[in-house]
Amino acid sequence: MEIRSIDQFLEYLARIRERTQRVVDLVPDDRLEWRPAPDAFSFADLLRHVAALERYMFAENAHGRPSRYPGHGPELAEGAEEVRAFWRRCRREALALYGELTDADLERTCTTPAGAELRTWKWLRAMVEHEVHHRAQLYLMLRMTSVDTPPLYGLTSEEVLAHSEPDAPPSDVSPSDQPPADPPP
Numbered sequence: 001m002e003i004r005s006i007d008q009f010l011e012y013l014a015r016i017r018e019r020t021q022r023v024v025d026l027v028p029d030d031r032l033e034w035r036p037a038p039d040a041f042s043f044a045d046l047l048r049h050v051a052a053l054e055r056y057m058f059a060e061n062a063h064g065r066p067s068r069y070p071g072h073g074p075e076l077a078e079g080a081e082e083v084r085a086f087w088r089r090c091r092r093e094a095l096a097l098y099g100e101l102t103d104a105d106l107e108r109t110c111t112t113p114a115g116a117e118l119r120t121w122k123w124l125r126a127m128v129e130h131e132v133h134h135r136a137q138l139y140l141m142l143r144m145t146s147v148d149t150p151p152l153y154g155l156t157s158e159e160v161l162a163h164s165e166p167d168a169p170p171s172d173v174s175p176s177d178q179p180p181a182d183p184p185p
Helices: 005-022 043-062 080-099 104-108 122-144 159-163
Strands: 109-111 117-119
Touching: 005 080, 005 104, 043 080, 043 109, 043 122, 080 122, 104 122, 109 122, 117 122
Parallel strands: none
Antiparallel strands: 109 117
């Protein structure tokens, strides 16, 4: 997806954030420090990480400034109330910074912490991909702790199967759409 206007991006981001927030809201306060393995992120680590990276890296870089990412540890926010407040504050501040960008700003280059230069709209798209990646982690971690999660887009895989015709013949695929044949051995 190419982002051509800041308004388009902000509308898209609002939908992404809505889906993420539904999952974040399911994390039980008493499980915030649970982690699937000793060296894995806890729920709280993930929330601090996503929020801090968005605010202090992605939003700063989008404005042509260096990353100020402070990490994701409990020194940023500890306990359910503080972690959730940190999450909301960072996301609110990042959104305000995105709102200051112009359509022309989307086309200029920004520098990532790794030193790569890319168009700002591509950096913002990477931020969304980062959030979606960690949303998937939250879904998995919630299931590992026996918390029921809603389907992302309204139907479970079982419901899609129930509405499908798995034995129906597939639609024709033109030869140009088919993958190349394997080379002979």
